[in-house]
Amino acid sequence: MLKLYNAGTSVCSVKARIGLAEKGLAWEDELLVLPNGDQYKPAYLKLNPNGVVPTLVDGDTVVIESSVILQYIDAFFDGPQLMPQGKALQAETLVWLLRCVEIHQAINTMSFATANRERILNSKSPAEIDALIAAMPNPRLAAKRRDLIENGSDSAHLEADFYVLKRVFDDMNTALSTREWMNGDSFGMTDIALLAYIDRLDRIAMSGMWESRTPRIGAWLDAGRARPSYSRALDSYVSSQEHAKSRSVGERFWPDIGARWSAFLAA
Ligand SMILES: N[C@@H](CCC(=O)N[C@@H](CS)C(=O)NCC(=O)O)C(=O)O
Missing domain, CATH: 1.20.1050.10 (Glutathione S-transferase Yfyf (Class Pi); Chain A, domain 2)
Structure with missing residues (x-):
């Protein structure tokens, strides 16, 4: 299953979660507590060297940047097409x-x-x-x-x-x-x-x-x-x-x- 490293109130996380929900995809949450600095821990920095959320993990593929996550799920998963026509x-x-x-x-x-x-x-x-x-x-x-x-x-x-x-x-x-x-x-x-x-x-x-x-x-x-x-x-x-x-x-x-x-x- 897709795993989304994200944080509750983070705008970019909300953006990725809306995209996943619009595609009708299931995902597993890995919630980070940003005020505690979870995003700067070495294990997380290996996934996202920018030290920010969200990060999407799809098997061996790690996708960072919320806009790229939207494009990735639209390109490689079934569900309503998010990109406009034309x-x-x-x-x-x-x-x-x-x-x-x-x-x-x-x-x-x-x-x-x-x-x-x-x-x-x-x-x-x-x-x-x-x-x-x-x-x-x-x-x-x-x-x-x-x-x-x-x-x-x-x-x-x-x-x-x-x-x-x-x-x-x-x-x-x-x-x-x-x-x-x-x-x-x-x-x-x-x-x-x-x-x-x-x-x-x-x-x-x-x-x-x-x-x-x-x-x-x-x-x-x-x-x-x-x-x-x-x-x-x-x-x-x-x-x-x-x-x-x-x-x-x-x-x-x-x-x-x-x-x-x-x-x-x-x-
Ligand atoms: N351009 C990045 C920005 C990501 C970003 O800055 N996320 C914020 C939360 S919305 C974050 O993780 N901040 C943690 C920090 O700055 O320490 C994206 O769209 O994914």
């Missing part, structure tokens, strides 16, 4: 899958400037935080993590990632003006690739980033959340208390971040 939509999907690397970093910035930062600061000593950052294999990402922990929403990463998110919202809103789903007429690969990221922003109370400027995203998010695959990927992994906690932290940050977002848009 050259133009397929090319568009491939670009979105590439963009997911920077979209993920933008979501990481928003999460670690707010809810994740607060959880870490409230649960770890400075020495424990240092040890976790020191264990990150990628020095660039370690420096980013340290900056976000130290500076929160004052980090320069915030504005750099506003640029990424503005383009995502604009491009999604434009695409959704001519079709129901990002994938075309039916839900598929591009929707799965993006749903967990937009879902996270909403769950940390950042929906004001798209509500008035690019409002089609809200309806698309609601429709994606209504699918059984979304419940399958979320319900037994994240408790309603965890969701409520993230939202309440985000709500405290939104007046400040919303003002920064408005200033960015006006510049």
Whole structure:
């Protein structure tokens, strides 16, 4: 059986789980506890040298990168086809899958400037935080993590990632003006690739980033959340208390971040 190394609230894990559920595939969970640093243990680094989740193991084949996992299960397993039909939509999907690397970093910035930062600061000593950052294999990402922990929403990463998110919202809103789903007429690969990221922003109370400027995203998010695959990927992994906690932290940050977002848009 397929084995998915993943973590409950991790956006990329949610993305992989939605994909597996949409394909109708069974998988065995290997759950890592990211705040404990399970992802940096030597045995896991052999599977995923980036020290991140998710990782899919299919017999002898190890697949890393959530967008590649989606493509892999679609290419090599039965079930509904996730890739859209037609050259133009397929090319568009491939670009979105590439963009997911920077979209993920933008979501990481928003999460670690707010809810994740607060959880870490409230649960770890400075020495424990240092040890976790020191264990990150990628020095660039370690420096980013340290900056976000130290500076929160004052980090320069915030504005750099506003640029990424503005383009995502604009491009999604434009695409959704001519079709129901990002994938075309039916839900598929591009929707799965993006749903967990937009879902996270909403769950940390950042929906004001798209509500008035690019409002089609809200309806698309609601429709994606209504699918059984979304419940399958979320319900037994994240408790309603965890969701409520993230939202309440985000709500405290939104007046400040919303003002920064408005200033960015006006510049
Ligand atoms: N581009 C990677 C990003 C994976 C990633 O950064 N995953 C996060 C969780 S969403 C993680 O494992 N973070 C652990 C850490 O940074 O220590 C993918 O799409 O799979």
